[in-house]
Amino acid sequence: MFITKNQTTYVTFPGVPCEMQAMLNLILPDLTEEQAAIVSHKIKMTNITESKMAQMILDHYEQNSLANPFLESNPSLAPYADLGDVYLRITAKAKTSAEAKNLIDEFKKPIEKILANYIYGYDDDTLAKVLAKILVEKQLNIAFAESCTGGLASKIMTDLAGASAYTKVNLVTYSNESKQKFLGVSAETLMSEGAVSDTCAREMVVGLSKISDADINVSITGIAGPDGASEEKPIGTIFVGIVIVGKQGLEIKTHNSGIQKHEEGYFCTVQKLDWAHRPLDREQVRELAVKKVLWILINLLKLGI
Numbered sequence: 618m619f620i621t622k623n624q625t626t627y628v629t630f631p632g633v634p635c636e637m638q639a640m641l642n643l644i645l646p647d648l649t650e651e652q653a654a655i656v657s658h659k660i661k662m663t664n665i666t667e668s669k670m671a672q673m674i675l676d677h678y679e680q681n682s683l684a685n686p687f688l689e690s691n692p693s694l695a696p697y698a699d700l701g702d703v704y705l706r707i708t709a710k711a712k713t714s715a716e717a718k719n720l721i722d723e724f725k726k727p728i729e730k731i732l733a734n735y736i737y738g739y740d741d742d743t744l745a746k747v748l749a750k751i752l753v754e755k756q757l758n759i760a761f762a763e764s765c766t767g768g769l770a771s772k773i774m775t776d777l778a779g780a781s782a783y784t785k786v787n788l789v790t791y792s793n794e795s796k797q798k799f800l801g802v803s804a805e806t807l808m809s810e811g812a813v814s815d816t817c818a819r820e821m822v823v824g825l826s827k828i829s830d831a832d833i834n835v836s837i838t839g840i841a842g843p844d845g846a847s848e849e850k851p852i853g854t855i856f857v858g859i860v861i862v863g864k865q866g867l868e869i870k871t872h873n874s875g876i877q878k879h880e881e882g883y884f885c886t887v888q889k890l891d892w893a894h895r896p897l898d899r900e901q902v903r904e905l906a907v908k909k910v911l912w913i914l915i916n917l918l919k920l921g922i
Contacts, residue, residue: 653710656717660705660725661742662735663912667698670705670732677731692724700901701908702744737915744911745773751918752783752833759914760786760829762800762821764812764838765855767791770907785831790821800824800836813839815856815887822858822887833918834860837910839890841902853892855906857913888913 620627628644630637662670671687674694678686686694692709707725711717729736738747752759761771771787774780788799793812796802801824806816821836839855846852890909897905 653712654714654717655708655710656714656721657706657708658718658721658725659740660707660728660732660736661738661740662703662705662732663701663737663744663908665703665732665735667696667703670703670735671696673731674728677727686724686728692720694724694728701905737912744908744915745777748911748915748918749774749777749780749783751915753779755918757832757918758783758785759833759835760784760788760825760831762788762790762825762834762836764789764791764796764821764836765841766837766839766903766906769903770835770837770910773907773911786825786829788825796821799828801827811850813845813850813854813856815858815889818856818858819887822860826860826862832862833914834858834862835910835914837906839902839906841899841906842897843899851891853890853895853897853902853905855890855902855909856887857890857906857910858887859914859917861917886917 618629620629630640674686678684684690687696692707695706695708697704697706705728707721709717709720709724711720737744751757759774761768761774763770768787768789771789775784775787788795790796790799793802793807796807796812796817797804800821802812802817802820806814806820810816818836818838821838822834825831825836826834836858837855840846840850840852842852846854890906892902892905
């Protein structure tokens with residue numbers, strides 16, 4: 618419905634998002650005379666809490682005698698948090714979209730420097746999208762062998778269009794028997810150290826690398842809960858193994874990258890993730906584990922290869 622009153626036209630749309638968006642797209646080209654614009658931009662981060670993110674920004678602004686950016690201003694700054702992710706929304710008001718975008722570009726420069734170690738993307742980026750883009754750009758492919766995450770990492774990476782460009786093999790080896798049969802994990806390891814151990818994660822990923830023919834191989838094993846925990850291995854204990862197979866033309870840097878040469882000629886890292894201090898349910902553990910793994914891979918590929 619179009620309603621005009623006092624030289625102002627009001628337009629109403631259906632509440633169903635897909636219908637509203639389709640109708641809005643029909644009239645947007647007619648709105649050529651732009652009187653004012655409000656533009657928002659998101660800076661996406663992970664591996665940092667919302668409170669730490671905000672404090673780092675406040676400390677910088679205070680040290681440089683600048684006004685608190687979280688108070689009313691133009692552009693304005695607002696922090697948000699999700700499970701395993703945080704982001705800053707910068708909103709600017711101006712006469713045109715171009716002017717608003719210019720305000721945002723200048724405003725975000727010091728913030729990007731302060732939080733550079735935690736930023737993975739912007740606006741609609743996700744960790745999976747960013748990792749997929751890097752894989753495609755570097756012409757690399759990836760394989761997963763998952764236990765406690767039940768294929769969640771594989772799903773997130775193959776939910777993206779074009780996933781066939783970088784997907785090699787995805788296995789869910791949940792039982793000890795499947796870890797032995799498909800990945801070659803030894804019975805001795807499972808008996809002495811258990812499926813949730815750095816040794817098991819290493820044997821899983823080395824076994825995967827032998828059958829996948831993938832450039833990057835990842836194993837995930839751990840305790841998602843609500844059962845199976847102990848004092849030594851509480852819920853949220855996750856072991857991640859990564860093997861990067863050298864190939865012609867692939868430069869692998871071991872210095873300050875977290876990658877070490879493996880005895881069989883691979884480059885391997887095994888990391889333990891532990892959120893024992895946080896009360897997390899099963900799905901939260903799985904989601905956090907996958908996001909952490911994707912973040913580790915993004916950093917390895919940016920710095921190490």
